[in-house]
Amino acid sequence: MxxxxxxxxxxxxxxxxxxxxxxxxxxxxxxxxxxxxxxxxxxxxxxxxxxxxxxxxxxxxxxxxxxxxxxxxxxxxxxxxxxxxxxxxxxxxxxxxxxxxxxxxxxxxxxxxxxxxxxxxxPMTMIGKPGFAPKTMAEAVDFVKANKDKVTYGNAGVGSASHLCGMLFMSSIGTQMTTVPYQGTGPAMNDLVGGQIDLMCDQTTNTTGQIKGGKVKAYAVTTKDHVKSLPDLPTMQESGLKDFEVAxxxxxxxxxxxxxxxxxxxxxxxxxxxxxxxxxxxxxxxxxxxxxxxxxxxxxxxxxxxxxxxxxxxxxxxxxxxxx
Incomplete structure (x- = not known):
């Protein structure tokens, strides 16, 4: 007791x-x-x-x-x-x-x-290097399918948001690209702006300034609705990628x-x-x-x-x- x-x-x-x-x-x-x-x-x-x-x-x-x-x-x-x-x-x-x-x-x-x-x-945005040939997201999909061994996609490493978006994109179009992993989105963005890689998908917190500054080519947002800060940018679904949504x-x-x-x-x-x-x-x-x-x-x-x-x-x- x-x-x-x-x-x-x-x-x-x-x-x-x-x-x-x-x-x-x-x-x-x-x-x-x-x-x-x-x-x-x-x-x-x-x-x-x-x-x-x-x-x-x-x-x-x-x-x-x-x-x-x-x-x-x-x-x-x-x-x-x-x-x-x-x-x-x-x-x-x-x-x-x-x-x-x-x-x-x-x-x-x-x-x-x-x-x-x-x-x-x-939200995330699909963006390309300044001189990337496709003008729209639909054109970018066709370009990737026709040049899958040449197109490079940058991400911030396994498990990063940019990696997940890339996986979903490649799964949606049934085509694999050459992926280039980086130690963070900062160096990946630097190489995209410099033209060393072709495509990247990243959060608007990291891309909005680059898009508005004309340093990258913007194709689409990954949410079902338009983004207020980028009102002219179409959604991935509007660009022909059905059910593509990720935030x-x-x-x-x-x-x-x-x-x-x-x-x-x-x-x-x-x-x-x-x-x-x-x-x-x-x-x-x-x-x-x-x-x-x-x-x-x-x-x-x-x-x-x-x-x-x-x-x-x-x-x-x-x-x-x-x-x-």
Whole structure:
């Protein structure tokens, strides 16, 4: 009985301590891991959100870029971090596709994180080098089919958004291109602008400025609706690619076991950020917008990730692309 009483007292003390810690949270800076290089589209989203969340939480949210292995290195680091709310992850669609893409993934995207909330779903654009011959997306499809051994497609590596878009494109037209993987979208974009590669599909957060500046040739957006910042650009479906739709959604995660009270505080701060006029305006400049209120909750986010894993699994399996 004495042992049982002691155990119950210890459990109560631990519970009280955890509750007190959650109530005081945060008392020091928070690290937001972005599993990609600085300057990329996901990094841009993270820094906008982190700046606003810092004001709400009363502590600085510091963005740390931990690139490598298609985003799995940074995600794995957060999965193993202490579940105290001081190390969080901002990741894109790769959080779901990694479950199928990687044979030896050291974490489970569906169970090793606490979902905090969805941030934004960024449209993508199919773009070509400045002197690429095709004038429209339909012409580009015909050109690729006729010159499949010569056309080069750049991406940011296995598991990246540009890689996924490329896989879906090649699957849709039934033709493979020569793919050229890079260590991030920055160097891939540099080579596209310089004419070293022919095509690339990337997020509007990374392409809008290049398109408006006339540095690349824009063909289509990958969403079912037109993008406000690029109103004259047709959709892939309008260009003849039926059911071609992909947006790169972003979400915030905490390690599994992070107290609900802390997750709720992070979610509340995210909600404020996504209503911040500065964030909304900057997102609009980049061709995207905050997720609607009903898609920002931890519960919706958790279910959404599971659904996305199921959605992309057959696409990846049919392409036969895997990484160790």
């Amino acid at each position: 004495r042992m049982l009483s002691a155990a119950l007292a210890l459990a109560a003390a631990i519970g009280f301590s955890a509750a007190a810690t959650a109530q005081d949270y945060p008392t020091r800076p928070i690290t937001m891991v972005v599993p990609f290089a600085a300057g990329g589209p996901t990094d841009t989203v993270a820094r906008l959100v982190a700046e606003s969340m810092s004001k709400t939480l009363g502590q600085q949210v510091i963005v740390e870029n931990v690139g490598g292995a298609g985003g799995t290195r940074g995600a794995g680091q957060v999965a193993k971090a202490a579940p105290d709310g001081y190390t969080i992850l901002l990741h894109h669609i790769g959080q779901a596709t990694a479950a199928t893409l990687y044979r030896k993934l050291p974490y489970n995207p569906a169970t090793d994180f606490e979902a905090v909330g969805l941030v934004t779903a960024v 790169v959604w972003h979400g915030i995660y905490a390690p599994k076991g992070t107290p609900k009270a802390i997750v709720d505080k992070l979610n509340a701060a995210l909600d404020v950020a996504l209503n911040d006029p500065k964030v909304v305006a900057r997102f609009a400049d980049l061709g995207t917008e905050p997720e609607p209120k009903d898609r920002r909750s931890p519960a919706f986010h958790k279910d959404f990730v599971i659904a996305e894993i199921a959605k992309w699994k057959p696409v990846i399996q049919s392409a036969g692309v895997y990484a160790d």
